[in-house]
Amino acid sequence: MAPPAAHRSGSNKRAQLGLFAGYVVAGSGALIGAVLLIISLVSPQTFQGLRSMASDLAAPAGQAGAVGRTQGRSFFEAIAGYYDAGSKNAELEREIEIARVRLAEAEALRQENERLKGVLNLASGETEPVAVARLIGSTSASTRRFAYLSAGREDGVANGMPVTSPMGLVGRVLEAGANSSRVLLLTDSESLVPVRRATDDVVAFAEGRADGSLRIRLINLGINPLEEGDIFVTSGAGGMFRPGVAVGMITEITPDGGIAQLLSNPAATDVVIVEPIWQQPILDGIEEVDVGDAVD
Amino acid sequence: MEQFNPRARSDPYGKKINRDQSPVLVHGIPWATIIVASLTPMLPIIAAAPVLPPLGLIFMVAWRLLRPGLLPLWAGFPLGLFDDLYSGQPLGSGILLFSLTLIALDMLEVRFPWRNFWQNWLTATLVFLVYLGLATLFSGANPSLRQFVVVVPQLLLSILLFPIVASITALLDRIRLLRVRRIG
Numbered sequence: 001m002a003p004p005a006a007h008r009s010g011s012n013k014r015a016q017l018g019l020f021a022g023y024v025v026a027g028s029g030a031l032i033g034a035v036l037l038i039i040s041l042v043s044p045q046t047f048q049g050l051r052s053m054a055s056d057l058a059a060p061a062g063q064a065g066a067v068g069r070t071q072g073r074s075f076f077e078a079i080a081g082y083y084d085a086g087s088k089n090a091e092l093e094r095e096i097e098i099a100r101v102r103l104a105e106a107e108a109l110r111q112e113n114e115r116l117k118g119v120l121n122l123a124s125g126e127t128e129p130v131a132v133a134r135l136i137g138s139t140s141a142s143t144r145r146f147a148y149l150s151a152g153r154e155d156g157v158a159n160g161m162p163v164t165s166p167m168g169l170v171g172r173v174l175e176a177g178a179n180s181s182r183v184l185l186l187t188d189s190e191s192l193v194p195v196r197r198a199t200d201d202v203v204a205f206a207e208g209r210a211d212g213s214l215r216i217r218l219i220n221l222g223i224n225p226l227e228e229g230d231i232f233v234t235s236g237a238g239g240m241f242r243p244g245v246a247v248g249m250i251t252e253i254t255p256d257g258g259i260a261q262l263l264s265n266p267a268a269t270d271v272v273i274v275e276p277i278w279q280q281p282i283l284d285g286i287e288e289v290d291v292g293d294a295v296d
Numbered sequence: 297m298e299q300f301n302p303r304a305r306s307d308p309y310g311k312k313i314n315r316d317q318s319p320v321l322v323h324g325i326p327w328a329t330i331i332v333a334s335l336t337p338m339l340p341i342i343a344a345a346p347v348l349p350p351l352g353l354i355f356m357v358a359w360r361l362l363r364p365g366l367l368p369l370w371a372g373f374p375l376g377l378f379d380d381l382y383s384g385q386p387l388g389s390g391i392l393l394f395s396l397t398l399i400a401l402d403m404l405e406v407r408f409p410w411r412n413f414w415q416n417w418l419t420a421t422l423v424f425l426v427y428l429g430l431a432t433l434f435s436g437a438n439p440s441l442r443q444f445v446v447v448v449p450q451l452l453l454s455i456l457l458f459p460i461v462a463s464i465t466a467l468l469d470r471i472r473l474l475r476v477r478r479i480g
Contacts, residue, residue, distance in 0.1 A: 020310035022369040028400050033391030040386035041436055047387040053380035057339075062338040139384025140336065140343035141350045141450070143435045143443050146341055146384045187344055189437040210437070210446045212344030268343040 052177025059180035062136030108198040131155040145188035152179040167264035168246030216257040221253035239279030313370040315475035333378040349454035
């Protein structure tokens with residue numbers, strides 16, 4: 001379509017000025033954007049309040065969608081059940097899959113227990129979940145991998161809390177809003193989780209790759225002991241994630257570790273559990289010591 | 297005249313006598329569609345990789361190419377800000393890129409005032425290529441080659457989606473210009 005007449009200012013002084021002012025306003029808009037971008041790149045948490053307010057506003061719609069997704073799926077599953085006996089198998093297979101992960105986790109727990117009991121003589125009870133919520137959306141158009149969770153500060157969710165599903169670790173809360181929060185998924189390239197092999201004590205870092213898989217980086221370099229099919233669980237190092245939660249399964253071996261597929265695919269999870277930070281008192285203690293050092 | 301042809305005094309946008317367009321529809325529909333398209337992250341799609349095209353930007357480019365002058369030149373600021381609140385990009389990346397897109401399209405328009413659809417599609421392709429590249433660079437993660445590779449399917453999807461979005465905007469444009477307001 002042809003441009004409107006406003007574009008052809010000709011010798012009309014007023015039109016020329018208007019056109020010029022338009023460019024100035026648009027240019028300063030872009031400049032403000034650049035400044036804001038630099039600020040948010042330097043300190044990513046600056047605009048947390050603004051963003052959580054926005055996601056709080058849109059959360060009800062997202063929640064309705066998430067419920068619809070679950071119900072829609074079960075509706076179609078029910079129909080499929082009449083036509084395809086195999087779909088009943090699918091449910092069983094899913095349970096077996098969970099059981100298999102559980103088995104690996106149990107093995108890891110047993111080892112953990114043995115070690116703790118042997119070395120520290122400590123007993124820790126089951127962690128009480130902070131909240132049970134749904135994942136209501138994700139930043140599916142950006143290279144960053146965030147998800148939106150339908151629980152916030154009002155449900156007791158705080159920044160840094162791990163988010164798990166029955167299949168394993170999903171991520172951790174990055175920004176908690178009033179009734180929704182933003183979760184950093186494991187596959188985000190800024191996500192780093194200390195893990196160990198479920199069967200022994202090969203420790204590594206699970207680093208997100210933007211394409212939905214994890215990169216397992218061994219801490220002790222040398223001969224790569226990994227094999228395809230190895231399951232990695234959280235090691236508890238760092239104090240944020242409790243040990244023994246399933247993270248990923250190795251599908252490819254690289255010189256310094258491997259590529260792992262997520263065990264708990266966030267796309268297939270309906271309900272997730274927000275857990276408290278594993279060693280909150282110790283983490284707080286460390287921070288206090290740091291502050292103390294800074295004051296000294 | 298109406299005795300012979302009941303549609304004699306109307307055009308595709310409705311009756312011409314005693315009717316006018318509603319300013320709410322005329323200016324509201326473009327802004328509303330772009331804002332709703334920016335809300336795609338709230339869809340219940342939990343993606344493990346960037347799969348959905350940047351719908352907010354696509355709708356903005358489609359409206360801008362279909363109706364030059366409808367969106368003011370500064371529209372990139374509010375639209376980009378809204379997109380940033382949900383897209384997961386650091387705040388400011390959308391403001392900057394949306395504003396630059398509108399300025400670039402405006403300059404292109406001075407050079408090529410008359411375009412056909414293929415030129416529009418090519419323009420949109422270039423815009424998406426630059427936008428997705430820069431958005432990946434500004435995403436706050438350490439830029440690596442792998443992230444740019446991950447964006448390629450998204451880019452292809454955006455390019456293929458543009459004709460569909462352009463037809464949707466054309467359809468909405470017809471609704472936008474309906475004469476629904478009765479005068480006097």
